[in-house]
Amino acid sequence: MSQTVWKFPIPPDDVALVPMPDGAELLCAGAQGGEVCVWARVNPSAPLRSRRLRVAGTGHSEARGGYVGTAWLAGEQRAHHVVDCGWSA
Numbered sequence: 001m002s003q004t005v006w007k008f009p010i011p012p013d014d015v016a017l018v019p020m021p022d023g024a025e026l027l028c029a030g031a032q033g034g035e036v037c038v039w040a041r042v043n044p045s046a047p048l049r050s051r052r053l054r055v056a057g058t059g060h061s062e063a064r065g066g067y068v069g070t071a072w073l074a075g076e077q078r079a080h081h082v083v084d085c086g087w088s089a
Helices: none
Strands: 004-010 014-021 026-032 035-042 048-056 068-070 079-087
Touching: 004 014, 014 035, 026 079, 035 068, 035 079
Parallel strands: 026 068
Antiparallel strands: 004 035, 014 048, 026 035, 048 079, 068 079
């Protein structure tokens, strides 16, 4: 089973369903090219599933889940905190 790291851009607000290979391991979150992104170690041959990721600003209500990281978009002074809410049913 060969693994590689893929980047997944996500919307900077609310909960997004992000298709990624089943079993993907979230590594970190950050900003690139004006977008909030997460990077994950994936098996490219695994079937795609939807992962629920929540992006919230500091002081906003946070979804329950595992903290992935914080992204700072260029020119903004707002932090975008990414939380993993798990796989969609």
